[in-house]
Amino acid sequence: MSKKGAKFYVVWKGVKPGIYNTWAECQQQIKGFEEARYMSFPNEGQAKVAYKGNMWNYLGKKKPVSPVGKDPATGKIPVWASLSVDAACSGNPGMMEYQGVNTTTGKRIFHGGPYPEGTNNIGEFLAIVHCLALLKQKGKRIPIYTDSKTAMSWVKHKHAKTKLEPTTRNKKVFELIDRAEKWLKANTWDIPILKWDTKKWGEIPADFGRK
Numbered sequence: 001m002s003k004k005g006a007k008f009y010v011v012w013k014g015v016k017p018g019i020y021n022t023w024a025e026c027q028q029q030i031k032g033f034e035e036a037r038y039m040s041f042p043n044e045g046q047a048k049v050a051y052k053g054n055m056w057n058y059l060g061k062k063k064p065v066s067p068v069g070k071d072p073a074t075g076k077i078p079v080w081a082s083l084s085v086d087a088a089c090s091g092n093p094g095m096m097e098y099q100g101v102n103t104t105t106g107k108r109i110f111h112g113g114p115y116p117e118g119t120n121n122i123g124e125f126l127a128i129v130h131c132l133a134l135l136k137q138k139g140k141r142i143p144i145y146t147d148s149k150t151a152m153s154w155v156k157h158k159h160a161k162t163k164l165e166p167t168t169r170n171k172k173v174f175e176l177i178d179r180a181e182k183w184l185k186a187n188t189w190d191i192p193i194l195k196w197d198t199k200k201w202g203e204i205p206a207d208f209g210r211k
Contacts, residue, residue: 008047012055013037024209031106082143086206087123098127117170124151129180158184
């Protein structure tokens with residue numbers, strides 16, 4: 001009997017096809033594998049039936065795990081030439097860290113933290129701004145994927161509207177917020193920031209795999 005909220009991941013085409021209990025295990029089979037084919041299912045029974053069946057009976061109705069948006073060069077989904085960001089926080093507030101990865105390969109591009117007494121939303125916000133600054137510095141214009149609507153809104157308004165109170169322990173967190181807000185107000189950018197739909201496509205490639 002599967003736990004409430006648990007998922008099972010079927011990998012039809014990957015490094016080692018099979019059924020996996022976690023997104024982290026699934027990622028190991030598909031990262032960097034050209035034309036990987038996979039999908040999540042709510043219980044093990046459905047996953048077993050799907051794995052033994054014709055994958056196109058499933059993929060024809062629902063796309064494989066992939067980010068929203070179309071590649072301007074090919075017109076196809078997803079835009080693999082992109083970066084993905086995510087944050088993790090042990091508690092709220094708690095030890096917070098964030099990272100940015102290559103969406104295609106999952107290779108880490110940058111990492112921040114861990115910082116004490118932060119929040120997940122702050123980490124997501126800092127990750128997006130870090131990514132924007134990095135891409136602008138390198139003169140690149142590729143999409144950024146995030147699964148946080150809150151962080152997207154904060155970036156849009158150039159202000160982290162957090163309810164977290166400053167303390168001596170999270171001084172560094174607020175220094176980073178201040179730096180990020182100043183960067184947003186001092187710079188312009190035309191880099192697309194796109195929403196990753198976790199319910200449809202599974203965890204974002206930058207996920208820390210701690211769920």
